[in-house]
Amino acid sequence: MFILSLTYVKPLEAADAVMAPHMDWVKRGYDLDMFLASGRKVPRTGGVILAKGDRAAIEAVVASDPFVEHGIAEYTITEIALTTVVEGLEMLKD
Structure with missing residues (x-):
């Protein structure tokens, strides 16, 4: 699983x-079954x-995000290997 953290580098x-x-x-991203949650x-x-x-x-x-294409935001991509999750979120584990 990955955490995609975007930070604005231009004004709101x-x-x-x-x-x-x-x-x-x-x-x-959701249609591709790649994104699980966002906000x-x-x-x-x-x-x-x-x-x-x-x-x-x-x-x-990520490179195709309009925020990236227009230089509005930068991403940090962090891969995590979840070992423990609450009941109902087992699909998040590798």
């Missing part, structure tokens, strides 16, 4: 201007996506 106005295409991109950071400095799949494929999808 720039992020808001590209939010609709970014949300279309997020939906495609904004609080305070609003970026966002987080929980993802599964092959690292190279995830890196390619």
Whole structure:
């Protein structure tokens, strides 16, 4: 599993201007069965996506985010190997 942490490197106005295409991109990640959960950071400095799949494929999808293409956000991709989860979330384990 991967934690995709995005951090805005431009003002929120720039992020808001590209939010609709970014949300279309997020939906495609779910359609690809790659994204498991997503949302904004609080305070609003970026966002987080929980993802599964092959690292190279995830890196390619991240590179196609309009936030990345327009230089609005940068991603940190962290791979984690979950060993313990609550009941109902077993599918998150490797």
